[in-house]
Amino acid sequence: MDRVAAGVARTVGPLDSIVIGAGQAGLTASFHLRRLGIGHVVLDTNERAGGAWQHRWDSLTMADVHGVADLPDAPAPGGSHDRANEVIARWFDDYEDEHELPVIRPVRVDAVTDEDGLLVARAGERSWTARTLVNATGTWSHPFVPSYPGQRDFAGDQWHTVAYPGREHFRGRRVVVVGGGASAVQFIGEIAPIAHVVWVTRRPPVWSDEFSGRDAIGLVERRVREGRPPASVVSVTGLRLRPQEMAAARTGVYERRRPMFERIERDGVRWADGGFEPADTILWATGFRPAVRHLAPLGLRSPAGGIALLPGTSDVQTSVTAALDPRVQLVGYGPSASTIGGNRAGRAAALAVRRHLRERP
Template identity: 65%
Template sequence: MEITESIVIGAGQAGLSTSYHLKRLGIDHLVLDANDAPGGAWQHRWDALTMNDVHGVAELPGAEAPTRGMQRANVAVPASFSDYERDHALPVLRPVKIDRVTDDDGLLVVHAGDRHWHTRTLVNATGTWTQPFLPHYPGVETFVGEQLHTVDYPGPAHFAGKSVLVVGGGASAVQFLGALAPVTETLWVTRREPVWRDDDFTPEAGAAAVALVEKRVAQGLPPQSVVGVTGLMLRPQEREAERLGAYARRRPMFERIEPDGVRWSDRSFEEVDVILWATGFRPAIAHLAPLRLRSAAGGIQLDRNGRGTTAVADPRIQLVGYGPSASTIGANRAGRSAATGVQRSLKRAAELITTG
């Protein structure tokens, strides 16, 4: 039976960063990626998203970040990831869709259909893109118009001439309104009053936001996105939508969905052609369920008061792109932390064998 020292699940920013650092430490490992090609979630983003539109893509360790410009993000970033895998000879195997991870007498077993791999440690880098969150509201199944989530967004041209209801209070909703308001009628709905910031997003402000996410993870609570605690800002490309009143035309959440629109608790009604759910994502960690990593609070507790990547319930497991590392900058830092966590776990296991 072949046993790998470590397996990384996922070859997005966090997975590639982890693989780079594992290789630098001389740790035998394999990266299993569910996609047919390099690029992580970036390859699935909409064609209209350019590199000038994205909030930022940090450079991978030992490389430069993709340049900004009008090139499609779903082409430019995957191309850079592909070059990175090749240039650093990273051991990526694809496509491999993981079903579950189990424990077999002290070894972790990664299952993918009729294939499986044994490993001493595991780094989960599956991100969130495959787990879109769609809230349920009464009557949702009766709506005869079009319903789309962020993962399905085809670009603004698709919505021309249609009345679009954008649901969600995060950066994606702001970005969608910025693109759609100049070409069609929009209405914005959020559960809470949006929190805007008009000051510069300094490194200190970013650190404070990350600290809030770390605090939740340290308590074993489900993570809140870093973007969700930074507040919202308008970029230059969204100023035209602001001028058109797209962000002022905001209402609280509706009470129910009807065949041709939505109705509020005060009985007011809005007819819409499209409901665009910009309601975020959840961590893609269902395959880890057999390992029982979740705390009683519902999340996976991480070490170092939430600043680390090691699962408190099982130190053989590292999580990157989870909680405070769910950003391109955080993913790079987490990759280094995960690699040292793997090294630490392997050393501990070797010491136990020697002394036992």
């Protein structure tokens, strides 16, 4: 059976819903929409299945990731030393086929507009119209690199997490790693044993052997409820050194962390006190921002700069409905921006879509 035909209700007129993004949260939402008999399509920008996972660096294995939550009716692959970008891509692809999810790709949605009370997702000359929308675009397509004086004059390489070229690229180099999150810690763990590495962060790192994920997610939820831009869930859970980072730890690189430099010069970085660090590579492990620019025509942002969400129905990770437009559900945004949160949010979004359709047929 054709995958799209299987998941789209055979009705004349607009769809009941459109899901944008076929990562973990998007596939979960599609599964539950299909289970509820809600006609929809899933528009995915990638050439193949796998969501953002397919673009992760090759050295990231299934044993390294922060746990991959199950998809509905499908247990996640176990930890192994196989490449995560290959394992999860195959898993997602098999899942789409097994459950006949109506994924269309590649489709890059440029904008979502409101036309006579219906939502229209536009991708070049193509468009899809629906009564509701589930946005599951995550953050991977919107990497963040801060701006510093002299940045364009730097003679060396500059890389961001999104394009990390692998460990061997840095062998023998002088590398400045910028960022205070788990990716920075992992990159340093890979390259410090074979390169001269200086770690630079805006704030001192918070190391933690134990943390309350629920409390951390609650902090993020409060931000989005107030309409502020969401902070990463990972950013408030603390950092840990895994066994593979211990060789780097013995070099003292994690203890020699320095505050942010003031400017970038041709051959390195300089601090406000005049201190200078020669470098031929800057690795920006500075994270991502929510990929929601295509939603701008709907006017969902609050004066505080973020998209406010209504309180969840059961827990913080079911906070998915846009406060300014209940037709729009955001999964993998704010409190649901984690592997476990994406699953809960996907189900909550499907239920919210059903409620909206019943209330406003």
